[in-house]
Amino acid sequence: MFALTDAFGCFASMEKVFDPSIRKRPVVVLSNNDGCIVAICPIAKRLGIPKFQPYFKVKWLLQKHSVVVRSSNYELYGQLSDQMMSVISRFSDNTYQYSIDESFSEFKNYEGIISDWGDYGREIRRTVWRETRLPVGVGLGSTLTLAKVASHAAKKLPDSNGVAVIEDEHYREHVLRQMALDDIWGIGSKLAQKLSLQGLKTAWDLSCQSPKKIRREFSVLVERTVNELNGMQCLSWDDVKSPKKEIFSTRSLGQRITSCDDLRKALSNHAVAVCNKAREQGSLIKTLYMFASSSPHDERYFKKGITYEFPLATDDVFKVSAAVSESLGVLYAPGVPYYRCGVGALKLESCAFKQPDLFIPNGDPALMECYSKINSRFGKGAIQVGSEGKREAWAMRREFLSPRYTTKWSDVPIISCK
DNA sequence: TCTGGGGTCCTAGGACCC
DNA sequence: TCTGGGGTCCTAGGACCC
Numbered sequence: 425m426f427a428l429t430d431a432f433g434c435f436a437s438m439e440k441v442f443d444p445s446i447r448k449r450p451v452v453v454l455s456n457n458d459g460c461i462v463a464i465c466p467i468a469k470r471l472g473i474p475k476f477q478p479y480f481k482v483k484w485l486l487q488k489h490s491v492v493v494r495s496s497n498y499e500l501y502g503q504l505s506d507q508m509m510s511v512i513s514r515f516s517d518n519t520y521q522y523s524i525d526e527s528f529s530e531f532k533n534y535e536g537i538i539s540d541w542g543d544y545g546r547e548i549r550r551t552v553w554r555e556t557r558l559p560v561g562v563g564l565g566s567t568l569t570l571a572k573v574a575s576h577a578a579k580k581l582p583d584s585n586g587v588a589v590i591e592d593e594h595y596r597e598h599v600l601r602q603m604a605l606d607d608i609w610g611i612g613s614k615l616a617q618k619l620s621l622q623g624l625k626t627a628w629d630l631s632c633q634s635p636k637k638i639r640r641e642f643s644v645l646v647e648r649t650v651n652e653l654n655g656m657q658c659l660s661w662d663d664v665k666s667p668k669k670e671i672f673s674t675r676s677l678g679q680r681i682t683s684c685d686d687l688r689k690a691l692s693n694h695a696v697a698v699c700n701k702a703r704e705q706g707s708l709i710k711t712l713y714m715f716a717s718s719s720p721h722d723e724r725y726f727k728k729g730i731t732y733e734f735p736l737a738t739d740d741v742f743k744v745s746a747a748v749s750e751s752l753g754v755l756y757a758p759g760v761p762y763y764r765c766g767v768g769a770l771k772l773e774s775c776a777f778k779q780p781d782l783f784i785p786n787g788d789p790a791l792m793e794c795y796s797k798i799n800s801r802f803g804k805g806a807i808q809v810g811s812e813g814k815r816e817a818w819a820m821r822r823e824f825l826s827p828r829y830t831t832k833w834s835d836v837p838i839i840s841c842k
Numbered sequence: 843t844c845t846g847g848g849g850t851c852c853t854a855g856g857a858c859c860c
Numbered sequence: 861t862c863t864g865g866g867g868t869c870c871t872a873g874g875a876c877c878c
Contacts, residue, residue, distance in 0.1 A: 434878085455847040462847070462878080476878095478846040496847095523878055612876045645852090672849055721846065731870090766848090821845095 426571040434525035435463035495822035545587035565590040569652035572609040603627035673697040674766025678821040689813035694767035708737035711771035719763040740787040
């Protein structure tokens with residue numbers, strides 16, 4: 425048995441944790457630079473507020489319903505996510521955090537011990553609420569895809585109360601019949617469109633297809649989904665837990681930048697972020713990709729990218745930020761109003777198979793270890809590479825930012841007793 | 843006044859080589 | 861004289877997810 429536990433309207437619900445005055449109001453959270461709506465609390469959802477729409481286009485709708493608008497407060501969400509994950513992980517000996525608000529749990533060693541999975545799911549839900557004030561849904565099923573289906577049902581079906589268990593055939597059919605194709609994990613809008621041309625309408629229709637035929641006409645991935653919907657496990661635990669093959673850090677800038685120095689600082693920040701993520705999963709970077717561009721909505725769109733090959737795969741932040749400085753000449757052109765830039769590690773190698781080179785100095789692994797330790801002890805950014813610069817004006821626009829209740833001393837909530 | 847997210851993986855197509 | 865296959869690598873763009 426697998427479970428998927430995820431937060432309802434994650435960021436929007438997180439905004440309510442330390443601000444009870446907005447708990448009963450519709451809340452949405454905007455993406456970086458207050459660009460798009462990325463989270464909608466259940467109350468706002470009922471008002472029909474759309475997700476992933478540019479903020480400036482739906483502003484009128486938000487005002488009409490007096491919706492509370494917040495910028496992304498990543499400091500707060502990171503902290504609350506950690507708390508939520510730590511509660512969930514107490515309920516299984518094997519969990520995997522799939523995203524900031526979703527966690528898979530495996531219960532291989534619990535068969536026969538847990539008599540009622542529904543009760544167990546409700547216990548998880550209650551405990552997360554009690555300890556973090558976050559509303560979560562819990563979906564249980566015999567494959568990872570069915571756990572995802574169940575969590576969808578836990579959110580959507582009125583009789584579920586936040587927990588759904590797909591155990592018997594009857595219920596599986598009941599849930600799948602009410603699920604749209606593009607709500608299935610791995611089926612997006614394009615595939616859904618193609619499938620509907622064949623007369624399929626619901627997840628149940630897809631599950632009734634012959635896997636062989638689906639493989640022939642679509643792909644092994646869709647075939648796998650069909651099998652998983654029927655309770656045949658194709659996705660193994662290792663598939664979702666496997667280390668990333670690519671790591672990116674990209675961002676649109678709060679303000680256009682035009683100076684070479686600003687671009688270097690911005691890219692340097694991304695390069696260091698990528699490097700840190702790579703080290704966290706035990707990877708070394710062999711190929712780095714850097715790009716900078718104006719906005720695609722500009723009249724004259726400018727985009728330049730460059731790949732940089734390290735002679736020896738590395739996780740040394742100094743080497744990675746030096747690569748940025750070296751490549752800057754290609755990316756920078758005077759007069760371009762840069763709007764977006766980013767860095768990605770395209771080729772990663774496992775540090776378990778590190779191959780030293782007699783003629784290339786290896787950097788200082790002790791220095792890197794010390795750097796990592798300082799940042800994990802005192803928080804991200806406690807120690808930096810000089811080329812990253814300090815927090816710049818163009819960093820990020822966050823007009824509707826809530827206090828950093830958990831990560832800034834002056835913002836810690838005060839409870840006064842009379 | 844201006845404003846349009848971010849991350850990962852896959853695939854098609856081209857360049858190049860034998 | 862003309863024709864011809866197949867593999868690898870790279871890149872850009874698409875698809876999908878949250």
